[in-house]
Amino acid sequence: DTGVSQDPRHKITKRGQNVTFRCDPISEHNRLYWYRQTLGQGPEFLTYFQNEAQLEKSRLLSDRFSAERPKGSFSTLEIQRTEQGDSAMYLCASSRAGDRLWKTEAFFGQGTRLTVV
Amino acid sequence: AQKITQTQPGMFVQEKEAVTLDCTYDTSDQSYGLFWYKQPSSGEMIFLIYQGSYDEQNATEGRYSLNFQKARKSANLVISASQLGDSAMYFCAMRDGGYNKLIFGAGTRLAVHP
Numbered sequence: 001d002t003g004v005s006q007d008p009r010h011k012i013t014k015r016g017q018n019v020t021f022r023c024d025p026i027s028e029h030n031r032l033y034w035y036r037q038t039l040g041q042g043p044e045f046l047t048y049f050q051n052e053a054q055l056e057k058s059r060l061l062s063d064r065f066s067a068e069r070p071k072g073s074f075s076t077l078e079i080q081r082t083e084q085g086d087s088a089m090y091l092c093a094s095s096r097a098g099d100r101l102w103k104t105e106a107f108f109g110q111g112t113r114l115t116v117v
Numbered sequence: 118a119q120k121i122t123q124t125q126p127g128m129f130v131q132e133k134e135a136v137t138l139d140c141t142y143d144t145s146d147q148s149y150g151l152f153w154y155k156q157p158s159s160g161e162m163i164f165l166i167y168q169g170s171y172d173e174q175n176a177t178e179g180r181y182s183l184n185f186q187k188a189r190k191s192a193n194l195v196i197s198a199s200q201l202g203d204s205a206m207y208f209c210a211m212r213d214g215g216y217n218k219l220i221f222g223a224g225t226r227l228a229v230h231p
Contacts, residue, residue: 031217033217033218033219035219040223040224041223041224042121042208042210042221042222042223042224043162043208043219043221044221045218045219045220048217048218050217055217056217056218089160091162093162093219103150103167103169104150104212105150105152105164105167106152106164106219107164108154108161108162108163108164109161110159110160110161111160111161113160
């Protein structure tokens with residue numbers, strides 16, 4: 001399977017605990033994105049990497065959130081001191097480099113559904 | 118600021134009929150791309166179709182076509198010959214030349230009835 005892979009698929013955690021999610025993009029894609037999707041809404045952008053560099057962060061990404069992409073391959077998203085409002089689907093996407101940014105579609109993983117109790 | 122508006126929270130269609138899902142967008146950029154994604158209950162976002170702002174022809178991909186009206190800033194998705202497996206959430210999204218991220222609408226839930 002050469003698609004975007006996310007792990008775990010589901011995570012239930014107690015409020016105040018830290019959680020970490022992993023995303024493995026399509027191998028030849030150098031761009032990687034994290035989105036958050038709450039129930040009944042479209043995905044909202046969190047952050048973006050080009051290779052190992054984190055180039056953009058949304059204001060939605062509070063200080064409790066941190067993302068990394070060491071060596072420009074897989075990425076991790078960590079949430080510290082989780083709150084009930086963090087409950088959502090966390091989606092990872094990747095896209096290839098292209099000469100026209102607006103032309104390149106993003107391919108999404110199946111997401112990690114986080115429930116904070 | 119970029120914005121995507123999908124005004125239809127839910128749509129119903131009879132199997133084998135065609136259905137149009139509405140999408141309007143707002144951007145000040147001249148170069149942009151419009152995308153439609155399908156999200157089944159399993160959660161993954163499946164890319165369906167792309168339309169570029171400079172493309173003169175409407176995009177088509179199998180049973181999917183995009184009715185692009187640039188002056189009206191609309192990019193409606195047309196699904197022909199609906200199938201039961203088309204039941205899902207459908208999201209319209211946009212990316213322009215200045216930003217890497219996709220901006221999504223709130224989505225339309227499509228239910229295909231036998």
